[in-house]
Amino acid sequence: MTLHTLIQSGRSMLLAPLAVLLFSACSVTSVVDTWKTDTPVTNKPDKVAVIVVLPDALTRLAVEIDVAKVLLGKGSPAVASSNIPGMGGGIRGEIDPDVAVEILKSAGVDGIVVMFYSGGGKSEGYVRSDYWAQHVGSGMVYNWGRPYFTNVYTVRQGPGWADVQESAYVESSYYDLETEEPVWRIVTKTKDTQHTDTADDVAKLIASEMRSARLN
Secondary structure, eight states: HHHHHHTOOOOGGHHHHHHHHHHHHOOOOOEEEEOOSSSSOOOOOOOEEEEEEESSSSHHHHHHHHHHHHHHTTTTTTTEGGGSSSSOOOOSOOOOOOHHHHHHHHTOOOOEEEEEEEEEEEEEEEEOOOOEEEEEEEEEEEEEEEEEEEEEEEEEEEEEEEEEEEEEEEEEEEEEETTTTEEEEEEEESSSSSGGGGHHHHHHHHHHHHTTTTTT
C-alpha cells in the first residue's frame, strides 16, 4: 500500500476509539503482526513527522507530541505533524496526499510515521457471585435431649461481578518520503486500555522498529 492509497482510504472507524485508548499506566501492549519491505533502505531520515489519524485536533496534537517525545528519546528526530504549518487540525479519515507530501517535504520532513486505530472491543468474563452470611436470629437445637440456644445464619447471594477489559489494535507504518513507499508496518494490541498508557507503549515499539530497520 502506497502512502497515497493509505491517506485516501477513509478510516471512518478510527474516530473516537483511538482517542480513548491513547489517553486512557502497567503495560500490556504487544506486536501481533508485522511487515517489512524487501527493498534495502538507504535513506536515514533527518526529520520524521508523526501523523496520528484522529478527528479532534487537540487530541491529535497531544498524542503526536507524546509519541514524538518517545521517538526523539530513542534516537529518531521526530516532530508532531500538527505543529507543521498547513498540517494542523483533525483528520477525519482522509487528507489530500499530494498537498500533504509537498507540505511535509517543504518542512524538511523525509520520513513519516502514520498511526491509526484498526479495531478492538470489550471482553467480559463472569468471575463469581458474592456470598455472605446474614444473622437472622436465634434458634434451639437439642443435644442428647437437652435444648441449647444458638445463632442462626442464612447464606445470601449477591448479583456477582464481572471483569471487563477493553482492547484495541493500532496500525503504525513508516514511509520514506523520497520514494513515498512503506518501509515497515506493525499492528499492536493493547489490553486493558483503561489502565494503560497506550501512546507511550506503542511509541516504544515504533522506536524498536526504527532501530531494527537502521533508521535512527
